[in-house]
Amino acid sequence: MSAVASPIILQDRRLSPAQVPPTVVESLDAMERERLVAKIKRLLVEQDATLVAHYYTAPELQELADATGGYVSDSLDMARFGAESKASTLVVAGVRFMGETAKILNPEKRVLMPDLQAECSLDLGCPADEFAAFCDQHPDRTVVVYANTSAAVKARSDWVVTSGIALELISHLAERGDKLIWAPDRHLGAYIQRETGADMLLWGAACVVHEAFKADGLRKLRAEHPDAKVLVHPESPLDVIAQADVVGSTTAIVEAARKLSAKKFIVATDNGLFHKMKQIAPDKEFLEAPVAGKGATCVSCAHCPWMAMNGLRNLARVLETGANEIQIDEAIRARAAVPIRRLLEFAKQRKRVVLGNNDA
Numbered sequence: 001m002s003a004v005a006s007p008i009i010l011q012d013r014r015l016s017p018a019q020v021p022p023t024v025v026e027s028l029d030a031m032e033r034e035r036l037v038a039k040i041k042r043l044l045v046e047q048d049a050t051l052v053a054h055y056y057t058a059p060e061l062q063e064l065a066d067a068t069g070g071y072v073s074d075s076l077d078m079a080r081f082g083a084e085s086k087a088s089t090l091v092v093a094g095v096r097f098m099g100e101t102a103k104i105l106n107p108e109k110r111v112l113m114p115d116l117q118a119e120c121s122l123d124l125g126c127p128a129d130e131f132a133a134f135c136d137q138h139p140d141r142t143v144v145v146y147a148n149t150s151a152a153v154k155a156r157s158d159w160v161v162t163s164g165i166a167l168e169l170i171s172h173l174a175e176r177g178d179k180l181i182w183a184p185d186r187h188l189g190a191y192i193q194r195e196t197g198a199d200m201l202l203w204g205a206a207c208v209v210h211e212a213f214k215a216d217g218l219r220k221l222r223a224e225h226p227d228a229k230v231l232v233h234p235e236s237p238l239d240v241i242a243q244a245d246v247v248g249s250t251t252a253i254v255e256a257a258r259k260l261s262a263k264k265f266i267v268a269t270d271n272g273l274f275h276k277m278k279q280i281a282p283d284k285e286f287l288e289a290p291v292a293g294k295g296a297t298c299v300s301c302a303h304c305p306w307m308a309m310n311g312l313r314n315l316a317r318v319l320e321t322g323a324n325e326i327q328i329d330e331a332i333r334a335r336a337a338v339p340i341r342r343l344l345e346f347a348k349q350r351k352r353v354v355l356g357n358n359d360a
């Protein structure tokens, strides 16, 4: 394949700090926590519901999902579990695109979310109408979008891709001569472009959590802990990725923590993942990769403000009231299912497990 010199990032689509809500973690005393957990367990049974939670949500939610026959994972694996679940209601503790993905793949099920305001800076940075207009200007390009997008953006794409299979898919498309539009994550797109040499126009959004990791601070921390392995999510900047021993999705990071013989890890992803890593490797030490600090330039401080909107209180409320049901126009849902199924077929042909080895 002929390599192009560098990716073309079209326009800065990153959110300003003012557009990012503060990260507010739910605070409960032990008695209220116990009362809510008991209530949610009862309501899950009464409502024939299953709780699926993302790795970045609060430990209480992850434990509740595990304890009630639900599931904790990354977004498409959450959707896969939802499809296999016999429950008629899925409660998705995560961010909105995860609830939408669950609904796209499970249209016959009721999908509820604790808070519909739980968004994602990648999704917010890629409005469907502007993205469609841009794609219309480049009809010769194949449109590849990351899982962290709205149903409407997925519906405008040719492929929906996850970080677990992105390199393989983009290499395949480049080898057959496709020119690409990639959206929405500029950092993941730049990483893939660098690795594959594909001809890619990159949408300019970013994850507020991963973009905050700092290469200089990471260099310093590595010098202080030379025995530590560095695990980095590819939504991080390239100069952070360059220092990684392992670059991978949340699932890949958890697996690396389990499989590698190192006893100490520096981890560049949302610190919500530490709960799962400590569960599967309790004898190992996990250090947070440095962000900008607790001062003015640290927007997220390594914990997603939207993920933090999920809590026991609003989970109990939606189970009780049926509020916050995900609704997607059927034409958009059916169209959005096409590029997801296309990826699954590609993975099947390559004998790759894509669901369960995915994205943020």
Ligand code: SF4
Residues within 6 Å of the ligand: 056, 095, 119, 120, 121, 122, 148, 207, 208, 209, 210, 235, 270, 304, 305, 306, 307, 360
């Ligand atoms: S951590 Fe980043 S990519 Fe994940 S939901 Fe939050 S803003 Fe989006």
